[in-house]
Amino acid sequence: MKDTYHREINYLRVSVTDRCNLRCIYCMPPEGVQWIPHEDILKLEEIETVVKAAALIGVKKVRLTGGEPLLRRGLDDLIRSIAGIPNIDDIALTTNALLLPFCVKMLKESGLDRVNISLDTLRADRYREITRTGNLNGVWRGIDAAFESELLPVKINTVVIRGFNDDEVVAMAGLTLEKPLHIRFIELMPIGPSNSWTTGRFVPAEEIMSIISTRLGQLIPAKKLVGNGPAQYYHIKDAPGTIGFITSMSEHFCRSCNRLRLTASGRLRPCLYDGHEVDLKTPLREGAGINEISNLIMKAVALKPDRHHMLDGWQDKRGMSQIGG
Ligand code: SAM
């Protein structure tokens, strides 16, 4: 399925919950957010119908996210049903990994292919500060569990924030010298709570690249990884892992954007940074079948803007955890 700007749309990010067991400073206020009432969250069968409808018109890759997706009861059932949909050839999960050791085997057996794990620091005190409640050892147990269950490649998402963790980019990149980990440095986006302080906290990928190459050696362009999306990947000579940069702000990659986002409340969002959404929950609950939902998905695709306008500011009251990161 192609959009107005001739981009192939084949990737659906599905937020399965807006709830989270952490309160990352750039994502949520300390008191949390107003949770979506349970009855307004899409049921697992409704999500399955949306994925079937999306697969019918060309979606091949699905990522489950949130909030924290591992908090959603029945996630393994959802994965199993998505894995059974013809045309879907890649199912990934973005998680803070704290609950991963307890469910990893079940998720792998259900058909999960791989995970992206969010980790912004290697220091326990700082991890607690950034996440407001988290325990760093728990994330490492989650990373180990992902390797043991071969949810490969294991990618790490690191949001770089000036004055919080920008002094750790070399140490984080250094992990790729020891393990087949794929560290992706993500530019802080002005969304939700981070909206007000992004200007001073923002670190461009170019600056991170320059620090890493000065300290660890030349960054050599790396081969594409499975599901490598918008990141540009490099590696340091002889390293088993890679280092990626997601330049959402300094150099947007909208020209190759292939994604749609489904919020936990069943709204299809053609662009993270654009207010347009198409309601799928109401028609689903009024009995719409797969073909009707496919038509609505095409309507959302037609609304995809040519590029995001993050620099104009965040207009939505909701944050990343509510829309689906
Ligand atoms: N809870 C899961 C997790 O943390 O991996 C999935 C949802 S979270 C919203 C998805 C990703 O969005 C995380 O890697 C997080 O670091 C990133 N994120 C959240 N707010 C962000 C912001 N303002 N700028 C850049 N990335 C952000």
Ligand code: SF4
């Ligand atoms: Fe939760 Fe993920 Fe947001 Fe952190 S980034 S508060 S783990 S949803």
